[in-house]
Structure formats: structure tokens, C-alpha cells
Amino acid sequence: MLKEERQQFILNEVGIHNRVLLTDIADQLNVSVDTIRRDIKELHASKLLKKVHGGAVSLGFNNYNPTGKTIYSLDKKSQIAEKALGLIKDGQVILISGGTTNLELARMLPPKLKLTCFTPSLPIAIQLLGKSNIEVIFIGGRLSKDSQITVGGSAINMLSEIKVDICFLGTNSIHPMEGLTEFDWEIVQMKKAMIHSSRKVVSPCISEKLGSTQRYKICGVEEVDVLITELEPWDAKLDAFKNLNIQIV
Amino acid sequence: MLKEERQQFILNEVGIHNRVLLTDIADQLNVSVDTIRRDIKELHASKLLKKVHGGAVSLGFNNYNPTGKTIYSLDKKSQIAEKALGLIKDGQVILISGGTTNLELARMLPPKLKLTCFTPSLPIAIQLLGKSNIEVIFIGGRLSKDSQITVGGSAINMLSEIKVDICFLGTNSIHPMEGLTEFDWEIVQMKKAMIHSSRKVVSPCISEKLGSTQRYKICGVEEVDVLITELEPWDAKLDAFKNLNIQIV
DNA sequence: CAAATATATGCAAAAAACTGCAAATCATGC
DNA sequence: GCATGATTTGCAGTTTTTTGCATATATTTG
Incomplete structure (x- = not known):
């Protein structure tokens, strides 16, 4: 899988869920967490998402989540x-x-x-x-x-x-x-x-x-x-x- | 669960109820009160809410501002x-x-x-x-x-x-x-x-x-x-x- | 004032991040 | 076809961050 595909996938996930876990992505794409970490580092540098401890969140993350409920499952x-x-x-x-x-x-x-x-x-x-x-x-x-x-x-x-x-x-x-x-x-x-x-x-x-x-x-x-x-x-x-x-x- | 998610959750709760209890949040998110305490300490430091004894309250205004307009006066x-x-x-x-x-x-x-x-x-x-x-x-x-x-x-x-x-x-x-x-x-x-x-x-x-x-x-x-x-x-x-x-x- | 409750602090285990390195892959030119 | 060098990827060791717990201190409340 190409790096670009991976990064696109990450951006997509972030776009949908507003957050991703390093381990989740690594698991889904069958690559090491280090690779994803580096990807996220790059994406962070180009200001396409925000790197946080344990994963990444979308840039507009501090939006109002009106339900306030934990979205389990x-x-x-x-x-x-x-x-x-x-x-x-x-x-x-x-x-x-x-x-x-x-x-x-x-x-x-x-x-x-x-x-x-x-x-x-x-x-x-x-x-x-x-x-x-x-x-x-x-x-x-x-x-x-x-x-x-x-x-x-x-x-x-x-x-x-x-x-x-x-x-x-x-x-x-x-x-x-x-x-x-x-x-x-x-x-x-x-x-x-x-x-x-x-x-x-x-x-x-x-x-x-x-x-x-x-x-x-x-x-x-x-x-x-x-x-x-x-x-x-x-x-x-x-x-x-x-x-x-x-x-x- | 990411720290950012937790903090966002706290901000939401504060936005909705104008106040939160440490114990309530810790209970809802299944983490220790210490963790929430530290989160609230951070959020307080970045002036997103006001830490009080036992929990936190919203300060002047909640952060729900979808239009992005400046809230002057x-x-x-x-x-x-x-x-x-x-x-x-x-x-x-x-x-x-x-x-x-x-x-x-x-x-x-x-x-x-x-x-x-x-x-x-x-x-x-x-x-x-x-x-x-x-x-x-x-x-x-x-x-x-x-x-x-x-x-x-x-x-x-x-x-x-x-x-x-x-x-x-x-x-x-x-x-x-x-x-x-x-x-x-x-x-x-x-x-x-x-x-x-x-x-x-x-x-x-x-x-x-x-x-x-x-x-x-x-x-x-x-x-x-x-x-x-x-x-x-x-x-x-x-x-x-x-x-x-x-x-x- | 005393009991209950909340906070602060230090500490240790776990998780995650960083670093350097080597193997694998790939593009390029000869 | 093959050597060269750059890039990418995974791994191991070290450092940093996070988190929960225990203990000591502070605050609230009856």
C-alpha cells in the first residue's frame, strides 16, 4: 500500500470520526504503529490534522458535540x-x-x-x-x-x-x-x-x-x-x- | 479514549449544564477522578472553564460559536x-x-x-x-x-x-x-x-x-x-x- | 469541632513517543 | 542487468507522558 493511500485513509477516518487511534489505524492497515506515527507526524506538519498523544483529531475538533453522550459502539x-x-x-x-x-x-x-x-x-x-x-x-x-x-x-x-x-x-x-x-x-x-x-x-x-x-x-x-x-x-x-x-x- | 476526547466531553457537559461534578464525569467515562481532576486543571489553565471545589463551572460563555463570529461586547x-x-x-x-x-x-x-x-x-x-x-x-x-x-x-x-x-x-x-x-x-x-x-x-x-x-x-x-x-x-x-x-x- | 469529602503530591506501572539502525524497496543512470 | 543512493519501513532501546493509587493536607458541612 502506498504512503499516499495510507495518509488519505487516515484523513478520511479523521474526517468521519473526528478522531483516530494510532493502534486502530495500524491494525486496520496491517502496518506498524511507527509507520502510522510518521504519517500522522507528516500530516500534522502539513496542518491537515492535529496530532495528539495516542492518535490524531480533526482540526475543528473542539466543535460542539451536542449529544454529550459517549458514543460507544x-x-x-x-x-x-x-x-x-x-x-x-x-x-x-x-x-x-x-x-x-x-x-x-x-x-x-x-x-x-x-x-x-x-x-x-x-x-x-x-x-x-x-x-x-x-x-x-x-x-x-x-x-x-x-x-x-x-x-x-x-x-x-x-x-x-x-x-x-x-x-x-x-x-x-x-x-x-x-x-x-x-x-x-x-x-x-x-x-x-x-x-x-x-x-x-x-x-x-x-x-x-x-x-x-x-x-x-x-x-x-x-x-x-x-x-x-x-x-x-x-x-x-x-x-x-x-x-x-x-x-x- | 483520547485525552482530547475526554476534555471535549467535559467542555460539552459544562456547555450544556453550566456545571459538572468530578465524580459524575469520572463515572461516565470510566476513568479515575484524578484523571478528570487533571483534565479540568488543564482546561482551567487554558481558560476554557472554571475549576471549582468538586467540579467545574462554565465561565462567561460556552464555546459553542459555530458562525465563528467574534463575540464582542x-x-x-x-x-x-x-x-x-x-x-x-x-x-x-x-x-x-x-x-x-x-x-x-x-x-x-x-x-x-x-x-x-x-x-x-x-x-x-x-x-x-x-x-x-x-x-x-x-x-x-x-x-x-x-x-x-x-x-x-x-x-x-x-x-x-x-x-x-x-x-x-x-x-x-x-x-x-x-x-x-x-x-x-x-x-x-x-x-x-x-x-x-x-x-x-x-x-x-x-x-x-x-x-x-x-x-x-x-x-x-x-x-x-x-x-x-x-x-x-x-x-x-x-x-x-x-x-x-x-x-x- | 469532627466527619466527610475534595485536593495535592509522590510514586510506579503502562502506554506512547522518540531515536538510531538495518533491511527492504524503489528510482535512476550507466 | 546491475550498482548506487535515496526513501521507506520495522525493530529494539531509551525517554517521556499518562494514569491510577496511596498518603498527606485542605476544605466543606452539619
Whole structure:
């Protein structure tokens, strides 16, 4: 592998995650940490990233990270987000619900892509505002403190007035028989409305949540058009979903 | 986890809650309190927060400044915000427009105060979300990239359905004869709608902007009930506003 | 004032960074 | 084809940084 490729890869990773670990990169590229260290040293010298102890961070790192949450299973989520990116075409109108996976998706949207994005999520709106080619339309309403999305009649009302190409519906629990479930009643209502406003429903869901259920039902599995997980298509965990008329990515 | 990430996390928490506990952070990040203590010591040294016994608190302003604009006259703005606080009573319903002065107001709202706040401003919504006793209702609509508030028909429509006790109307230009003026046509429409939705209009305005005018007119001075500046009441710059049936604070 | 809690300090283990060096690779000219 | 020199890469040893713990000191609170 060429040095340029490596450095490009590092820059790419930094661009997506805002941070990289020396050991991670070395591991992924099968080279010694010293090599990566030297690469990062160079990139640092040419001011393309910032070298820190243990890795590197993007130059604009001290940006506001509105969720404040530790983004664990980051890799899984960005894998999902990456797959989700493939479903979006230039010029489309999309609807993005809340959740960290969707936040990752919003972060990864390429700057060149022209889109109209509806969202009820504050962190996602902030993320999207940074992309100059994306028109952001915020679904107004009462803000729920913990989920940081708008809920309630006003928001649902606004949703009832739109019809989008794709909805990326952050999913807490999905079960082959029970369908999509949620523990917060207000969010259930929001998600129902979001499904109703969309021609195509995409459900990004990390594998831990496959097969789990919660208190309230949003909809059956048949309402979901595409299920995205970080797993390989032949993984056994996906078997239960395979004859349900869902596209699995 | 990188040191930078940790420190960023701390700054986020401080930005959201205005204060953090050492033990809380250490717990959330699974590191020892000593580590967090050292982090906070560093951040304190670089003047990004203020170290206090048991944790840290935010200093004058949080570092969320996406536009990159210089925040000049910070002291003046917090003086104004302080005065504005005096107008708010427990249990009221208020409407807060955008602008850095209003952001300062949102930041300074005491945690005990029970309020319902409407706002079309993303940064202000974030700030308000951190206050547990405040119900936040976001005015939905298309987000304007530079002002970071929602604009357009949908937002104005939502405004038309509400009536609040007080509106804090961030003011770019106020002139004794010409009234309130604004550079951006869409924001003019929003502010008109906001005035229409409020029983009482309060205009926080730093003294530099007194007497200036811009392209489009929002309303006459008579529509404003209270004008708040950082000046002392007997300041000569305020003379022109003194016989216009406006309360000057 | 005393108990509880928080801070400061020194220290040691672990991790990461730096240094020098040798092997491998590659471009270049003959 | 082959020698030369520059560049790159991995490795081993040393130095630096980070981090958690133990102990001593300070601060808060009832």
C-alpha cells in the first residue's frame, strides 16, 4: 500500500470520526504503529490534522458535540451509517429521526450531496446546518429533554403535512413478530407519524437491538422497507428477518 | 479514549449544564477522578472553564460559536441579559428570538425558574434544554444557515397559533423614528410574526445599535414595550427614545 | 469541632513517543 | 542487468507522558 493511500485513509477516518487511534489505524492497515506515527507526524506538519498523544483529531475538533453522550459502539454505528449513505440519491427529500446512529449518518453526509432534510432532532439539525448543500427543515414542537427531539401534537401535525422519499427511522427495538417497539409513548407517536409521511422507511439498527422488544408498539415489521445492521448478510442473527419482505443491507 | 476526547466531553457537559461534578464525569467515562481532576486543571489553565471545589463551572460563555463570529461586547450583553431576567416571572410563557444577547439570556435563566419557552433559534434551544424546569417548544421550519433560526411560512404559521406573555426580540437596529429594521427579509417576516404573537415585546439592544437602520422595516418603535440596553437610564444616547411611550431599563 | 469529602503530591506501572539502525524497496543512470 | 543512493519501513532501546493509587493536607458541612 502506498504512503499516499495510507495518509488519505487516515484523513478520511479523521474526517468521519473526528478522531483516530494510532493502534486502530495500524491494525486496520496491517502496518506498524511507527509507520502510522510518521504519517500522522507528516500530516500534522502539513496542518491537515492535529496530532495528539495516542492518535490524531480533526482540526475543528473542539466543535460542539451536542449529544454529550459517549458514543460507544461507534464503529458499528458508522458502518451502518455508511451503508445507509448508499440509499440516498442526490436531490432527494429525506426525513431523519433522532438517535446516535442517525447522528452519525448526518455527520457522514458528503458535502457535495444536495438534499432537503426534515428532522425533529436538535443534534442532527446542528450537524446538518454545517453542510452547505443541505436544506434543513426542523419539525417544530415540544422538545423532550432526554431524547432531544421534538414531540407532541404540533410536531405530529407538521409531519402530517409532508411526504418524503426516505425516512431513516432510528430504531430502539425490532423483533420479527412484534415489530418496532419503544419505551416512550410520545416518541412512539412521533415515529408513527414519520412512517406515515414517508414513501420508504429505512431502519438502521445495531445488532444488539435485533429481536428485543419494549413496552409500546410503533408498527409491524412489514411497514419497514429496509433494515440496516452492521452484520454481514449471512449472519445467523438476521435469519428471522429474512422471509419478511424486508430488504436487508 | 483520547485525552482530547475526554476534555471535549467535559467542555460539552459544562456547555450544556453550566456545571459538572468530578465524580459524575469520572463515572461516565470510566476513568479515575484524578484523571478528570487533571483534565479540568488543564482546561482551567487554558481558560476554557472554571475549576471549582468538586467540579467545574462554565465561565462567561460556552464555546459553542459555530458562525465563528467574534463575540464582542460580551459584558454588555450579559448586563442586558441580567436586566431582562428581572422582567420574567415564574410560570410565564415566553418567546425568545435569536441573537447572542438572547443566547446569553437563555444561559442565565436560573435553574429554579419554571417557564415555557418558545424559540426558533437552535443555539437557544440547546441552551434551554439544559434547564430542567423549562419546557422548550421549538418553532419548526426551514433553518437559515447563518442566523441559525427557523424561517419561512411554516414557522410563521406555527407562530400564528400561539400567544405568549413576553417576547424577547433580538434587535439589530432600532431608531426612534424608523423603528426596528433588519437586513434579512425572511427574518423580518419572522419577527413580525413574533411581535404579533406576544402580549409584551421586549427589545434587548446594545447601545452600538441604537439609532441605526437597515434595509427592511419590522415595525415602529411604538410596538416595543420595553427597551433594554446596557446603559444607565440617564445616558444621553437614550434621550431620543424617552418620550415614545417605551419603558427603558 | 469532627466527619466527610475534595485536593495535592509522590510514586510506579503502562502506554506512547522518540531515536538510531538495518533491511527492504524503489528510482535512476550507466 | 546491475550498482548506487535515496526513501521507506520495522525493530529494539531509551525517554517521556499518562494514569491510577496511596498518603498527606485542605476544605466543606452539619
